[in-house]
Amino acid sequence: MPVLNRIAAFSDDMTEWRRHLHQHPELGQECHETARYVVDRLKEFGIEEIHEGVAVSGVVAIIEGRGTGAGAGRTIGLRADMDALPITETTGAPWASTHPGRMHACGHDGHTTMLLGAAKYLAETRNFAGRVALIFQPAEEVGGGAELMVEEGVLERFNIDEVYAIHSAPGTPVGQFYTTPGPLMAAVDTFHVDIKGEGGHGAYPQDTRDPIPAALAIGQAMSTIVSRNHRALDDLVVSVTMIHAGSADNVIPEGAYLGGTVRTFDKSVQAMVKRRMEEIVKGHAAAFNVEAVLRYEEGYPPTVNSERETAFAVDVARDVAAEGVVTDDVSPEMGAEDFAYFLEKKPGSYLFLGNGDTAGLHQPDYDFDDAAAPYGASFFARIAERALPVEGN
Template identity: 45%
Template sequence: MSSSLSSQLTARSEQIHAAIALANPQFVALRHELHQHPELAFAEFRTAGKVADLLREWGYQVSTGIAGTGVVGTLRRGTGGKSLGLRADMDALPIQEATGLPYASQNAGVMHACGHDGHTAILLAAARFLALEGQFDGTLQLIFQPAEETGSGARRMIEEGLFERFPCDAVFGLHNWPGVSCGHIGCIEGPAMASVDQAHITVHGKGGHGAEPHTTVDPVLVSAHVITALQSIVARNVDPLDMGVLTVGSIHGGHASNVIPDSVELKLTARTFRPEVRSLLQQRVPALVQAQAASFGAVAEVDYRLGFPPVCNHARETAFASAVAHATLGSQRVAADFRPRTASEDFAFMLQARPGSFLFFGNGDTASLHSPRYDFNDEILPVAAAYWAGLAEHYLPVLSAPGYAPALAAPHDRDAQHA
C-alpha cells in the first residue's frame, strides 16, 4: 500500500473514531436502558420501538413487524446500487440477573446475559454516524433481528422475504466474546460456530420395588448405559480431525429412592462444524440409543430435532472484513489466532442465503455468556461501532474516494502487491 493511500485510510479512520467517541455517552446510556428492560424472543416490542424511532429520527426508511418484532432501517446514498446488510440481535434470555448493577434488569427472570443490548447499541451508534457523516455510495440495510436465542428469528425473517424486500449483496454480523482482549476482533474463514441440534429421549422400562429389581426393567440403569455409550459416537465414528460434541444436560426419572420408575427422560445437545458430521450424529444417536435400550429389554423413543446449521463464513467477505479491521482498527487489534467457537448462532441462516461473515469482538475478562453475572463491556461499544462504520464505507465506496478500494483485498495480498 502506498504511503499516501495509507495516510488517507488512517485519517478517515481517525475521523470516524473521533465522531463516534463524541456521541458514545448517548449510546452507553441507551445500552444501559436496554439492559434494564430486556425482552424475550418475539416479545421485543419496547426494544424494536426504540430502534425504529431512532432510525427514523436519523433519516432512515424504517420497516417494522418483520418476523413479528424485527426492524430494518434502509439508507440510500448516491447511486444506491450496491447494498450492504449489517445485523444486530435484540432478544434477552430467561435468566435471573445476579450482577447487582445499578442498571440491572427490572424484568424478573429475564436479562441480557448474551450482550444483545450491546450489539443493538453498537449498530445504532454506527447508524447515527453513517446517517449524519457517512461517506458512501450505495444502500445500507440495517437489520435488527428478534429471537436469536431460540434459533428462529433469522429463519423467520428470511421466510418472510427479508432479502427480497431488502436486497443485500453481502451481510455481516458480530458477537461480543468474553475471555478475549477487550476490543480485539476475530475473523474466521469457513466454519466459525457450530450447528446445534437436540434430542429428547424417553427410555421405557418396567417399574417396581427397589428391593426386587429382578422383577423390573430398570430405565435408570438403561439410561446410565445410554449416556456412556453415546460418548462412543464421537470417539469412534467421527474423524479425529473433525469436531463433534454430544452432551446430555438433563436426566429425569423417579421420585423415591426405593422405587424403580417406569420411564426416564433425557435431553441432549449435538454440535458440529461440518454437515457430514451433523448428518452422522443425526443417524447414529437414535440407532445407538434404541439398540442399547433393547439390549436391556427396554424401549427408547428418540425425538431428534434439527436446530440451526454451523456459521460458515464466506472466504471473500471474511478476507474483506479482516482487511477493514487492519485498516480501521489497526493490526494490533486483529486476533491472528482466533479459533472457531462451539457455541451456535442463527446468523448461520443468513449466511446460507447471502455471502457474508460473522465476526467476534473481545469483551475482556468478564463472566461467560449466559451467566447471571455477565455484563456487556461498554468499552467495546465505540470500537465496534467505528468498525461497522468503516466497513460500510469500505464496502460502499464513494467514487471520489478511491482510498477505500484496497481494503477489498486481504492484508497479505495488499502487502504483496505493494511490496
C-alpha cells in the same frame, strides 16, 4: 483514536442507549418494547424507511447513500440481535435488569447499541453509494429469528448483497477483533430419548422393567460416538446434559428421559451421529426390555464466513481496532449462532469484538463493556463506506 471521531463524540449517548436496553430485557421473538425503542432512535436520526414486525418483532431500516460510485445499486446488510436470556442477573449494576429472571447475559444490548451508533453516523454523513440495510433481529438465543427473517424473504425484499455481524467476546481486550474465513461456529442439534418401562417397588426389581439402567447405558454408549465412530480430525461434540428419572428412593419409576446437544461442522458427520444414536437407542431398548424413542432435532447450521468478505471485514476491522489488533485465523468454536442462516444465502462475515476481562457469556454476572461500543459502531460504519464507495472519495 482508531474509532471514528464523530462516533466517539456521541459515545455517551450509546452508553445511555445500552444501559436502557440492559434494564429492559425481552426474550425470544417477543422483543416488542426493544424494537419500539430502536425505532424511536432511528426516527430521531432522520431515517425514514423503517419496516417493523419482521419475524414477529424485528426491524429493518434502510439508509440511502448519496452520489454515484462503485457501490451504487448495491445493498450492504448489517445485523444486530436484540433478545436476552432467562437468567437472574447478579451484577448489582445501577442499570441491572428490572425484570426478574431475564437479563442481557450475551451482549445483545451492546450489539443493538453498536448498530444504532452506526445508524446515527451513516444517517448524518451518507458518505456511501448504494444502500445500507440495518437488521435488528429477535430470537437469536431460541427460536431462530434469523431463519424466520430469511424465510420471510428479507434478503430478497431489500436486495441485500452482503451481510455482516459482530459479537461481544469476554476475555479479549476491548476494541480487538477476531474471526476466520470458512467455518467459525458449529451447527447445533438437540437430542431427546424417552424411555418407558414398568415401575414398581424398589425391593422387587425382578417384577419391573427398570428404565434407569437403560438410560445410564444409553448415555454411556452415546459418549463413545466421539471416541469410536468418527475421525479424530473432524470436529465433533456429543454431550448428554440431562437425565431425569424417579421420585423416591424405594420406587422404580415407569419412565426415564435423557437429552443433550450435538455440535458439528460437516453434514456427513451430523448424519453419522444421528444414525448411531438411532442404533444405540434401538439396541439398548431391546437389551433392557424397555421401549425407547429418539427425537433428534436439527438446529442452527454452522456459521461459515465467505473468504473474500472476511478478508475485507478483517481489513476494515484493522482500521478501527484498538492498537490495530485483529486476529484473522482463530480456530472454529463449538458454540452456535443463527446468523448462519444469513450466511447460507449471502456472502458475508461474522466477527468477535473484545469485551475485556469480564464474566463469560450466559453468566449471571456478565455485562457488556460500554467502552467497546464505539469500536463496533465504527466497524459497521466503515464496512458501509468502504463496501459502497462514493465516486471521487
